[in-house]
Amino acid sequence: MLFRITGSMDVKFFLAGLFLTFVCGAWYFDPERTKAVSPPALTDSPGFSLLTWNVGYFDDELDSRAHSEDLSHIASVISGAGVDCINLQEIADSNQVSTLKGLLGARYPYDAMGKGSRTDRYVVTLSRLPFENETLTPSLVGRDSVAVRFDVSSPPLSITVVNCHADAFNSRRRRLLANYLIDWEDRAEGKKNVLLAGDFNLDLTPIESSDLFTDDKKNDSEAYSLLLRRFRDLGGQAGPTSIFNRRIDYLFLASENLETVEVRVIQGKVVGRMDHLPLLGRFKVK
């Protein structure tokens, strides 16, 4: 066709027509235009819900742990979420736990706090349901995780929730934590419904990132892939959980008895210089 065009105006008209065709094509195939949003499914079945939230501040701050002046706000967010279990990270000390429980009233009487030999910040699990707890001590990581086991619904279903906070600066340690969690889940008896909920600091940022290949990305990718062999990543569609559009807080589930009802990031709830958003998960028993 090009060879038969005699005038330059014809060529320009042809190109202009082609341009308009592509514009129409781009409009027609625009994924944003065709995206459908499904509302979360509602259910009356007995269920379980939890919230995970790193309540610390941005790393640049002098003290990037949770600040006591924010505890009343944290309590109001927790009360508003109305969940069974809360996993918090970056708690500075047991006084903050006591204050928080006081602010929450009698709603969350049970708590478990991780320890650590080389850390100044801890994971804390609060619950309105009684549980048995177990401290997980991953080697080389320095900061303990906490596993709590609940009995929910009737007939009783045992759910184990693990509260983790992986190293923010060392991807090898994050990989080691993932290895440890998989080994622990392998060894554990009676742990059929396991939820890992916490700040894993696995920064994969598919598609968007400018990093082509770094050791950090490789280690994080391996850690994430390892976890996906046993667990499902529930928060993939929930969006970023931290500043700079990073998704580094995760809910992983290994269970045949629990069905996910809703996983979402609660927006607009940070105060001070917090850099993480709360991640909420609701489940029903099959």
Added chain:
Amino acid sequence: MLTFVRQEIFKLVKSKLFALSFLVLIAFVILMLWGFYTYSKHKTGGQTEFKYTYENASYFNGLIFSLYSLYFAFQIIIPITVSILGGTQIAGEARAGTLRFLLTRPLSRSRLFLGKYLVTALHVYVLLVFFVVLNLLVGLLVVGWGDLSLYPGPLNLVKEPSRLQEDEALLRFLYATVTGTWSLMTLTSLAFLMSVSFENPIVAAFCTLSIYVLFSVMGRVDFFVDLKPYFFTVDMEFWRDVFKPVIPINEFLYRTCRCGMYTVAFLLTGLIIFERKDILT
């Protein structure tokens, strides 16, 4: 027109730039091999077995090497090559003093412009095919082929671990030569626009590359998140979607059309400028 295209192909094949464009890519593949070899040696304490990672004994094979190589090359070395190829077409003739001579022939400016564009497009396609085949052959000889395992993180391709069978993966590499060429046509058209705007091929190539790098960098910085949808470099990245286990057809066609938009817009603008330009050399 056909005669002109044949002549241009002859000129191209005889030029040093043609041979250099292939040599650069060969050098890149050698560099990639060296990089992987030394990385594996460093990571495995001298055992140089880069096969074992992701607890997957066959992760690193010739196909993943080819994919990494193609992916990295697409970031800068191929755009540099394409910018130079496109930038030298009209500006190079002007600089050499042959453009006026060419235009004395019974060939309209639009045909000359489009003829050269066609030849450049062919050159880009041949380069890409050569590069893919070279990588696959090197990968086959050095490591061997197998299934293409994809993991989230490196390559920024998938959100969960996935795998393409060897045959399917090879077919995707074939698709990538087409999608890669289409993607690069955006840059080629921009280079042609610069080539008609400046008399100097170096300036034309430099401007093309500067715009590409500027948009490419800005597209990856969160400060410019609102401007990002308007950067053609973001749409150019659609070529790698053919390696996803399930090609997202809607998104794929959307980006293809957007690249087409930019390509035709640059081409049309370049043609208008070229037709109105007073050729003095």
